[in-house]
Amino acid sequence: MVGIHTGVRSRRRASTVAVMGVATALLALAGCGGGGSSANGKYGFPEAKQEASSTITVWVDADRQAAAQAFQKANPDTKIKVVTYDGSANGSNSFRTKMQLFDRAGNGWPDVVFSSQNNDAAWASQKNGGKQAFAAVLDKGLVPKETLSNFTKGSLDPCTVDGRVYCLRNDLAQAVLWYNKPLLEQFGYALPTTWEEYQALGEKVAKEHPGYIIGTAGDAWTPEVFMWASKCQANDVTGPKSVTVKTDSTECKRAASMLDALRRNGTVPVVSVFTPEFLKKYSGKVLMMPGPAWYAGAIFRNPESLDVPAGQLGVAAPLTWKGESEAVTGNVGGGTWFISSHSKNLKAAENFVQFVTTADEYQVDAAPGYPAYAPAAEKWIAKQEASKYYATSLQPVVTAASRVWAGWGYPTFSQEAIWAKTMTPGVTGGKSIVDLLPTWRTAIENQAKVNGYVVN
Amino acid sequence: MTLAPSSDQLTVDASRGRRSRRGGGKPAGRASARSPIGYVFVSPYALLTIAFGIVPSLYAVLLAFTNADGGFAGFDNFTKVIDDFRFWPAVFHVTIYLVIWLLGLVVFVVGLALMVHAIGVRWVSTTLRFVYYLPGALAGASSILLWLFVLDPTASPVSGLLSAMGFDSFVQVIQPGNLPAIFAIIAFWTGAGGWIIIMYGALNNISTEVIEAARIDGANAVQIALRIQLPMLRKWVAYMGVMSLAAGTQLFVEPQLLSQASNAVVPNDYSLNQLAYQYAFQQNDFNGAAAISLILLVVALLLSWVFVTRGGLFEKE
Numbered sequence: 001m002v003g004i005h006t007g008v009r010s011r012r013r014a015s016t017v018a019v020m021g022v023a024t025a026l027l028a029l030a031g032c033g034g035g036g037s038s039a040n041g042k043y044g045f046p047e048a049k050q051e052a053s054s055t056i057t058v059w060v061d062a063d064r065q066a067a068a069q070a071f072q073k074a075n076p077d078t079k080i081k082v083v084t085y086d087g088s089a090n091g092s093n094s095f096r097t098k099m100q101l102f103d104r105a106g107n108g109w110p111d112v113v114f115s116s117q118n119n120d121a122a123w124a125s126q127k128n129g130g131k132q133a134f135a136a137v138l139d140k141g142l143v144p145k146e147t148l149s150n151f152t153k154g155s156l157d158p159c160t161v162d163g164r165v166y167c168l169r170n171d172l173a174q175a176v177l178w179y180n181k182p183l184l185e186q187f188g189y190a191l192p193t194t195w196e197e198y199q200a201l202g203e204k205v206a207k208e209h210p211g212y213i214i215g216t217a218g219d220a221w222t223p224e225v226f227m228w229a230s231k232c233q234a235n236d237v238t239g240p241k242s243v244t245v246k247t248d249s250t251e252c253k254r255a256a257s258m259l260d261a262l263r264r265n266g267t268v269p270v271v272s273v274f275t276p277e278f279l280k281k282y283s284g285k286v287l288m289m290p291g292p293a294w295y296a297g298a299i300f301r302n303p304e305s306l307d308v309p310a311g312q313l314g315v316a317a318p319l320t321w322k323g324e325s326e327a328v329t330g331n332v333g334g335g336t337w338f339i340s341s342h343s344k345n346l347k348a349a350e351n352f353v354q355f356v357t358t359a360d361e362y363q364v365d366a367a368p369g370y371p372a373y374a375p376a377a378e379k380w381i382a383k384q385e386a387s388k389y390y391a392t393s394l395q396p397v398v399t400a401a402s403r404v405w406a407g408w409g410y411p412t413f414s415q416e417a418i419w420a421k422t423m424t425p426g427v428t429g430g431k432s433i434v435d436l437l438p439t440w441r442t443a444i445e446n447q448a449k450v451n452g453y454v455v456n
Numbered sequence: 457m458t459l460a461p462s463s464d465q466l467t468v469d470a471s472r473g474r475r476s477r478r479g480g481g482k483p484a485g486r487a488s489a490r491s492p493i494g495y496v497f498v499s500p501y502a503l504l505t506i507a508f509g510i511v512p513s514l515y516a517v518l519l520a521f522t523n524a525d526g527g528f529a530g531f532d533n534f535t536k537v538i539d540d541f542r543f544w545p546a547v548f549h550v551t552i553y554l555v556i557w558l559l560g561l562v563v564f565v566v567g568l569a570l571m572v573h574a575i576g577v578r579w580v581s582t583t584l585r586f587v588y589y590l591p592g593a594l595a596g597a598s599s600i601l602l603w604l605f606v607l608d609p610t611a612s613p614v615s616g617l618l619s620a621m622g623f624d625s626f627v628q629v630i631q632p633g634n635l636p637a638i639f640a641i642i643a644f645w646t647g648a649g650g651w652i653i654i655m656y657g658a659l660n661n662i663s664t665e666v667i668e669a670a671r672i673d674g675a676n677a678v679q680i681a682l683r684i685q686l687p688m689l690r691k692w693v694a695y696m697g698v699m700s701l702a703a704g705t706q707l708f709v710e711p712q713l714l715s716q717a718s719n720a721v722v723p724n725d726y727s728l729n730q731l732a733y734q735y736a737f738q739q740n741d742f743n744g745a746a747a748i749s750l751i752l753l754v755v756a757l758l759l760s761w762v763f764v765t766r767g768g769l770f771e772k773e
Contacts, residue, residue, distance in 0.1 A: 420720035
């Protein structure tokens, strides 16, 4: 920086540098010190010395404060300290950032952490620079087998690395087809059952009812709704540090060309659902929209968004591609709960995580999203249907929950960020998604490599 | 982000300059060496600078030349970050931004300061200086949040202007090609006001006799500005260049917030500082992050040296 006074005598400077050198070395040593116990515990990871009555520190985002409150009410004897943080929302990476700093300091880790990012197990399950992995292994006795087996099929995939479970899923974000039932009937259209029918419907809507839309492709999760549901192998995580990236397959191309066609005719605009532009142009104009389960509350039944009145919003199961027997779908988010492998009170931490993911007091009574724990999900759906808001049964949401295609994985880097920075500006600038597929592949491969992945 | 010194600082600097001139070449530090109270005043600054400036910098040097296990790594970290596919685009982005911003800053700040200085009506001049300074009051992240609205054609108070320029959506506005100009405009808007006040102060320092003499010799306002005022402002322009360069190479808040607000359409590795942040906190590679920081430091020091020597910042008159 400018302004540093340089007229100091050289002898004094030498001694100052020496003092600083020592201070730096001490700091470095302090940074390298600490760490957990090296003994291997009964749950499959090195445990800290347990103190059964110690307070557990729980990190939650603002929405999950209700979960901590429900636990405190049901377990007044367990001492917990609740810390609110951003939940790593919007890709802030706060969770990872803070844990890496605690790793360097050798202490400070919370006992339980909620994260709104699905790919945290990819790093939390791995040793960091020789330091013990943050996440505790849950399926080696820490969480009962029966509890684990009651989670919806495939819902623990983001938590599973190399065959071991490192987190419990809070809620699911399976993609379904939301639609406006009275509007569809008024236009005289049948509900599509395949993506080909969906595209044909888009072409009809463009001609007969211009201005109406059947989806959007302007959000970072566009690949997760459309490419994932088409079994595009752009993100197939085959090992803790290996990924297969193929964007030139028929599966990728069919989804890309469908999006190109619908984007050109204006029925699937490149506009994010969370922008003022979307509300201004498309309020009352959404005929249908493939998207995650949470669109119901965040977009349709939200006075600050589309605010669709009761009795209009219908939901259909994910669409198939022609010639394929069973539909698969993508997933856009859903939170996860981690237990720290450094916790001094694993029992209380496990009690907490099991409660917030499975107990009705939170998952059915207070949780805003579709519970990952299947018995809670059934009751949650029944409660939603009882509200009489929806125009159809919500059964397709349940069907879609176990249909998330397993060929799209959860690496440490964000596919959403890659799509947003590579594809969105290109598409907005007039290029076609089909033409951009090789660019997308290169971008994913580059990102994977700098994150230490071997690309197949 | 933009570091504009206050007018108080200007006064102090100016008075220091006068004192050293009067001192007839005696070392400026002599007087303070005799009075211990000087050390008392300086010590908090010195201690904080050592704790939060020098020690972390030395720690960064240590990290840059070691690997994750603490072993000596030579220049491995530097070659690794330079080979990274994100490095050169980030260098390019920051360079383009700096060129646009620094040129804009020098031309407009000096131009506006000369203009305001030339205005004879006192209240007009005072009002204009206040208006120029006002945007700077909304500093840092909050000003960028404001700009998020200004740049979105559907919410912007200047949506007509954006539409006239062919922008109908936020994503169109924040296309990669537009970003250096956008960041330069944001930085100018928040930082230029302070500099205009400083240039105004510097213009006030030019002796009225010199201006008067030029006027008697027949120089008009433009000639006075170009031949008298501009050359005499050289040091201050260089000072502004150095300070702005240091701040500009550290471009971080604007792209980072815009990245989050645009759901990553503006990449989170747009600038070198962001890339260092990605290395440290996304890839858990503090050594790589330190290497990028050192590269930035060296480049900023070299460029500052050019400004200092060309601008004659430390020359005595």
